[in-house]
Amino acid sequence: MGLSKIVTRQGAIWIGFIISLLGPLALTPLSVAQSTHIDQVCRLSLEAPDFTSAIVTLARQCGVSILIEGETPAPGSKSFQLSGIYRLGQALENLAAPQTIRVDTRHPPLIVVHLEPSIVEQPPQSHRDEASAPLPQPSAPETIAVIGTRFQLQGQIAHIFDTPLISDSLVQDDIGRQPDFNIVDATRRLVGVVSIRDEEEAIAIGIRGLSPDYVLVSLDNMAFASEPSLPERRDFVETLPAALFKAIEVIKVRDGSHEGQMIGGGVNLQTRSAFDRHDPFASLNLSLGHFTADGFDAMANPVAVRADAALARTFGEKEKIGLVLAGSYFLRHQDEERYLAYYDNAQFVPDFLIWNGIENRLERFGGFAKFEMRPYSHLRVDLSGRFFEQKERFYRQSLVLAGDVDHAQIQVHSGRVEQVSGGLESLDTPSLQRLWGLGIDAHYDLGSNDRIQFQLAYSQSLYRDGDGGRSDVHYAYRGPPGGLDFEYDYSQARTPSRINFINIAPAADLSHYHLTRIETKTARNEGRVFSARMDFTHNFGTTPYSLTGGVFHRTSERRFDGERYGYDFNGQAPILLNEQGQFSAHYRAPYAPLMSVIIGNDRALALKALRPEDFIYTQSLRDTWGRDFAVRDGVSAAYGEVIYAHGPWHGGVGLRYEMSDLSLKTYSLIKSRIALNERTQSYGDVLASAYLSYDVTQDIRLRAAYYQAIARVNYPDLLASVRENPLDVPLPLTLNARHANNYDLSAQWRFDNAQSLIVLGAFRKVIQDEIIYAPSDRLRPLNAGRAEVTGFELNLIKSKFSGLPAPLNHLGVSANYTYIAAQTHIESGQKPKASLTFHQRVEQPEHLLNFVGFYQDGSFEARLAYNFTGGYLKTQDLFTPQRQTYIDDYQTLDAQIRWHLRPSTIVLLEGRNLTNTRSQELTGPDHNLVTDYSLFGQALFMGFHWQY
Secondary structure, three states, X not given: OOHHHHOOOOOEEEEEOOOOOOOOOOHHHHXXXXXXXXXXXXXXXXXXXXXXXXXXXXXXXXXXXXXXXOOOOOOOOOOEEEEEEEXXXXXXXXXXXXXXXXXXXXXXXXXXXXXXXXXXXXXXXXXXXXXXXXXXXXXXXXXXXXXXXXXXXXXXXXXXXXXXXXEEEEEOOOOOXXXXXXXHHHHOOOOOEEEEEEOOEEEEEEEOOEOHHHEEEEEOOEEOOOOOOOOOOOOOOOOOOHHHOOEEEEEOOOOOOOOOOOOOEEEEEEOOOHHHOOXXXXXEEEEEEEEOOOOOOOOOOOOEEEEEEEEEEEEOHHHOEEEEEEEEEEEEEEEEEEEEEEEOOOOOOEEEEEEEEEEEEEEEEEEEEEEEEEEEOOEEEEEEEEEEEEEEXXXXXXXXXXXXXXXXXXXXXXXXXXXXXXXXEEEEEEEEEEEEEEEEEEEEEOOOOEEEEEEEEEEEEEXXXXXXXXXXXXXXXOOOOOOOXXXXXXXXXXXXXXXXXXXXXXXXXXXXXXXXXXXXXXXXEEEEEEEEEEEEEEEOOOOOEEEEEEEEEEEEEEEEEEEEEEEEEOOOOOOEXXXXXXXXXXXXXXXXXXXOEEEOHHHHHHHHHHOHHHEEEEOOHHHHHOOOXXXXXXXXXXXXXXEEEEOOEEEEEEEEEEEEEEEEEEEEEXXXXXXXXXXXXXXXXXXXEEEEEEEEEOOEEEEEEEEEXXXXXXXXXXXXXXXXXXXXXXXXOOOOOEEEEEEEEEEEEEEOOOOEEEEEEEEEEEEEEEEEOOOOOOOOOEEEEEEEEEEEEEEEEEOOOOOOOOOHHHEEEEEEEEEEEEXXXXXXXXXXXXXEEEOOOEOOOOEEEEEEEEEEEOOEEEEEEEEEEOOEEEEOOOOOHHHOEEEOOEEEEEEEEEEEEEOOEEEEEEEEOOOOOOEEEEEOOOOOEEEEEEEOOOEEEEEEEEXX
């Protein structure tokens, strides 16, 4: 495919790439990925026969994406040669006279170069054509609208093809412009990404079959504290709104500059820069919507709101100061129908059933600000701050059947359960999540060949559940015997059991339920992270070699403080439910034998305050101290990398030494006595990395990479290791970090004038010192296993079917598929030793599929997005595999329609989860017994987008 064909008749071409923020070119590419500014310093070795080839090479070697508007010189009209250290603006001036080009950065991550007619050079003509050749006529450069799905795909192609490491990305036009409520929702559309869900919304990111515990998340390449609602290493980023970030990069191959804690990979969130464009920038997005699941009638679902705004501009002398302000607001009222079942190991009929009607109000807001200074051409300083908060009220009404059951008939598919004790419950829980942080990022050019970068960041997080406002009110059945006895029919696998009360009249009489207990629970979890790093880059003159390196330190702390207590009612006169609540008018949870009940928790709490003598306060030492602990994790590292880039070859070899210090404080309950346990451990790791890419042609690139990574001990494993030892003395930790050798291959073919792409990749991860709970010692975790994860990825981007007749030529498609196979081998520890093999890891789906079809023509765009996440293991039990729980296959269909009323104004209509997909958890030997069945309904939004 000739270079001359890259230039379209409309005068626009897509060439170049977006450099990875965490790529091995370290400081120089990092600054461009964040600012996409023409002051970037590039090391060039450029020889090109024509203008188009020169721009292609310039974009590739500088690590940017360039869109050219206007007519370009014909091939062969002039040759170009540049060698040495140049700023991007200077390099462009060498390719075209300064008075004939105009650089525009209004469409990040692009640099748009407008070519005036005066630079157009006509190719030499033969004498035969000279007389008849028309004189060149000047014409104004055309303006190309770079918007919508097609623009997002072009940015993705540029990133995938030209970033030195294997990675993927989303750019601003797509983030938050789809029915994606948070960052994890947005990344689920990328190849190899697993979105781990809680309820309907995704909360954490897994990569290539590795759980979020193996994935490191950063913000503008700086560490930040995530919301620590659970005692795990994973970063919960559900609080972060998708719309506020300029780009999301998923890093699949680690190099020397990345932390070692990246067996799965990494995710870097990039914020805006005022220097993304020269002109002031402003945008506003507002959508109003409704969640269709509104059957539970305790309260109605009002209008949902999604809104975000951003403002960025440069000012001061010579526009050397920049300011970015951005904010977001999201309000959701959503109902949920839920069925829960717990199974005795010997029975197929559940012996503990709960039917729930849930109303959930979620409010999410926050934003960030960035102050940027460019006082000199060789100095850049950015000061940034961010604050995000999420408030949630979880209101649940439950019908509970539990305890002391007698299975009169034990059959797989049907039977009768008698002597059931149960009741009706109401849970009302307010919760809070908060993230905030500050960061400093400075770049300084020591000369034409050297640059240093310094980053300093501090962030803090808070998770608060209950905090005195949580109330769980229990009304136990006290009516005639047998009122809750039921018959079950388990006729279809992977569906909840159908239940019928044997004596429906007593069960449906609210006067048969007495207030028995009021419970509450509080949790206050805090996280803090401080990080500092200094990097340097040295280019060896005009040689193809460069050197990068640096030092890094991060200290993170998490504190978990929880408490549970209750009040048992012991008054002489019973408090009847018919005095405190009522059955709903019409709502019945799925498969529920009774209408849902609406209980006024505030009335029960007021009664407790009025008559405290009728309640007995209960609390144990385990309730007070059993879940409290604090962990401190320190990491210090030094690293270096040698990079080679010449002709079709680009590669690097890196080495990183990482020292980890881990300390833990927790409490153990030993013979009714609380004992404080403190343990510490330090260890060092030398981690190697190497990558190589070769350009077979201008549009075909082959890649190979190898890297070593670690996964430090997860906090729940630490707790288990500490609490099993009854001695109240400091002891060394007994668990080592996991170590992994990672191998990657990739073949990339860019075609259709760089507007389409096919990528085929393969990967293999061999993890040593896997931590398991082996059958020989089920009380504590052990380093007794080896895990292997192997898979391949296929990614297709076809942004336009230009060969089809109109109007089909405006169709486009983006599709990706990931297959993942895993094995875990463990030593039983018995004599003689036995080896066991398991073929699935926790949170590792075997199949991932995304398909996006769209139609984009002028002012109209329609998009249909399908996501399939294969079932995966949620909890593992090596002793009784039939008790393991699985997340069932999950697939969603989302749609969006956009109308461009004006170049700056878009009206949109979007739908989320159009197929009303349920979330389902399974158990049993055949993975067909339902333990959790949840319905959420669809979400429909209408709104507009305005941009200046």
